[in-house]
Amino acid sequence: MKKSISFWSFNGKTAAEAMQLARDAGFDGIELTLDAAGDLTMDTTDEQVLALKQTAERIGIALPSVASSLYWAHSFTSDDAAEREQAHNVAVRQLHIAKLLGADTILVVPGSVSVEFVPERPVVAYDVAYDRALAEMKRLAPIAEAEGVSIGVENVWNKLLLSPLEERDFIDKIGSPFVGAYFDVGNVVYAGYPEHWISILGSRIKKVHFKDFRRNPGGLNAFVDLLAGDVDWKAVMQAFKAVGYDDWATGEMIPAYAQASDQIIYNTAASMARILGGEL
DSSP, rough: EEEEEEGGSSSSSSSSHHHHHHHHHSSEEEEEESSSSSSSTTTTHHHHHHHHHHHHHHTTTTTTEEEGGGGSSSOOTTSHHHHHHHHHHHHHHHHHHHHTTOOOOOOOOOOOOOOOOTTTSSSOOOHHHHHHHHHHHHHHHHHHHTTTTTEEEEEESSSOOOHHHHHHHHHHOOTTTEEEEEESSGGGGGTSSSHHHHHGGGEEEEEEEEOEEEEETTTGGGGTTTTSSSSOHHHHHHHHHHHHHEEEEEEEETEEEEEEEETTHHHHHHHHHHHHHOOO
């Protein structure tokens, strides 16, 4: 597997600065992010996106995927039809940005029933949220195919798609090779075992986030340094090997590290090297 890191893991860096630090720390790639402010926003021009690609090429770092924080403000499952359409527009732009960057996958949050860290979001009935998310992924599938970029539906703390069986069936109902899972190892530890998710999702996995998590005390503060939590990394890597996943693994050191030093980047690179190298 190839080693990448999320742009969200960096504190106060431009995209170019993060790329250079990631390369210096030993990462092969970096996952850029479409956000409300910064180097990649909905207003960033194609020319500016291509300039970022050129910067990455100069530094010598790959751009395998693109995430976005905008889905917490614009949800596919909202009761507001205008907000759902804005979420669609975000995904369409994200797909095109990924194509321009040479990335082959985008990370999409499919919506939510509720979000504990965005308490102002209204609660949406589970069955309604599921149906809206499924309809939107089906709508986006041909756009993803046209761009040649896959959509990875992330398992995230949204009280939706709560089991690997449900996410597997959700993806299969979409019925497109361009829509699969963006599997986050750490996000499932509070209620399950990532190795089970990997085995069940199998070839549907498009990309992977590496995070670690301690079951106690729980909550967002339970996300910890890689190898410091309760993830059974030996079992996780055996599961990835069994399903044939050998693509990118992206470290995502958030939210506890929002004000962390650059040393976290080096620490994460070293931990990932041990995990991926089987040195456990």
